[in-house]
Every structure is written in C-alpha cells, then in structure tokens.
Amino acid sequence: MSAMQSEPLGRNQRGARVANDRILRLVKSGPERRALESGQVDAVLDHATGTALLLPDAQRALFSAGDQIANSLLAALPREDYQRLLAELEPVALTSGEVLYEPGERIRHVYFPSDGQVSLLMVVADGKTLEVGLVGREGMVGIPLALGAEASPVRAQVQGSGSALRMKAASFREALERCLPLQRELYRYAYAKLVQARQTAACIRFHPVAARLARCLLMTRDRVRSDQFHLTHDFLALTLGIRRVGVTNAATDLQRRKLISYRRGNIRILDRKGLKAASCGCYEIIRNLAS
DSSP: OOOSSOOEESOOTTOOOOOOHHHHHHOOSHHHHHHHHTTOOSEEEETTTTEEEEOHHHHHHHHHHOSSOSSHHHHTSOHHHHHHHHTTOEEEEEOTTOEEEOTTOBOOEEEEESSOEEEEEEEOTTSOEEEEEEESTTSOBOGGGGGTOOBOSSEEEEEEOEEEEEEEHHHHHHHHHHOHHHHHHHHHHHHHHHHHHHHHHHHHHHSOHHHHHHHHHHHHHHHHTSSEEEOOHHHHHHHHTSOHHHHHHHHHHHHHTTSEEEETTEEEESOHHHHHHHSOTHHHHHHHHHO
16 A cells, blocks of 8 residues: 555546545645546545545445445435435535534535534634534434524534535425425434433533543544544533633543543543443433434
C-alpha cells in the first residue's frame, strides 16, 4: 500500500464522476486524481483515520443493494417505502466539528446518520452552549421539519466523523405526506428526543460532572459501536456546559478508577460495566428511549 495521503480502491463499472469535498481534499493531483475524474475508482483511503470513503454512486449502490440498512429509523420502514425514498437520499460524509445548521437557520436538508454522530446544542446570548440531544444511527437530524417548523432551534454540530444519508427539505416534506410508516417512526422519534431533552435538563441540575461525562461517553459508544473514539476537551466542555478544566478533572477521575484511557482526545473505554456504574441513571433511561 502506498504512503500517499490517499489511495484508489477498486473499480466502478458505472463510473463515479462526482466526489464530495472531503474526497477531493484527499486526492489533489497526479494519477490518483485522473483515475477519480475518469470514474475508475469507487473509493479512496484516508490514511489519517484509516477509513475508506466511498464515492456517492458507490454509496448509493451499497445502500440500495445491502441487506442491512445502517440507520435504524430508515431500517424500521417497510422495504418498499425505503426503496421509494432512496432516489431522494444523497450519501454524504460528516466531518467532526462541521455545523449542519445554526439556531434560527432554515433547515434545507435532513440527515439520517449511519456511523456519524451529531450533537444538538442550545446556544445562549454569550455564546455558551449546552448539549440537549445526540443523534446517531438511531434517528434523524432536522426533526423540526416533521413537526411543521422550518427553522432549527439548536446548533447541529457533528461530534464524530462518519457517513449519513441526506435529503432536501422539500423532498422530505413530500415523502412525509405520502408515507404513513415514515410519519409514525418520526413522531415516535420526536417524542423520544423530547423526553431525552427533559432528562438531560434534570441530569445537568442534579448530577456531578464525572457521572455526566460517563453518560456522554457511553452514549457515544452506543452510536459508534466501538470502545475507542475521538472527542476533544473543547467539544466535551461545550457538550456538558462546563469549562475545560472541569472536563480534565472528570476525565482524570474516570482514568484513576481505570474506567477509561484519555490522551489528546483519543478515548478508550477500558471497563464498560464500571463506567455504567459510574454514570447516573439518566444513561439507561435515554438508552431505552433510543432503542
């Protein structure tokens, strides 16, 4: 395998002439760029993260042909309803730190994450933020559209890089009107997010920072389905509504108890059962809502 920043992987008989911005940043020049532009590759390898990034046509084919649908909300739909939606669903890459929309901003797309996570943050006048929800493979970003609103009340910011299926707002509204199973799943999900926000508010008021951090790490682990992931001190501070020093102290406490290892944002859960015991009861309540 080459030591270059990106490397073509395989061929696509149908061709793939359009690559997303992340892929184009990886493949800048030379024979790899020419192979990409001529439609001879299906994906490129990001050596920085060790992940393969599929081109949109290859992703669409995978979502269409695969026996399993990564997003649980879409997977709950009857197969024929999902197939009808597929023509309007666009595969996109979610990059950590990317803001999908700000408070008061018109929602132009909804997102169905597969292996990425999006944090929903309340922003107050002085610029401080607090996480009131976390969306992963279990749900959808842009739920206000399903409830008749056009603007986002929160900042939707990618917490963990990954992939998602994106749909234009107009197409989503049309699909919602004609697809009763989609309505049922979204209304159920909207209720779950409402209860989660209320539970989070109570958690912030009554539970210590270390227990809240343990809950946050467990929720992230459930969505990425891995005991290893990347979350910076800065992002955790925004998520928990505390200063960086508070994150440092809480993480040090969890490390001292040998529940996690944490170095430069790289987190590894060493004892999931112990971390669950260190978390508050809110984790189990929110987890049951998401299942």
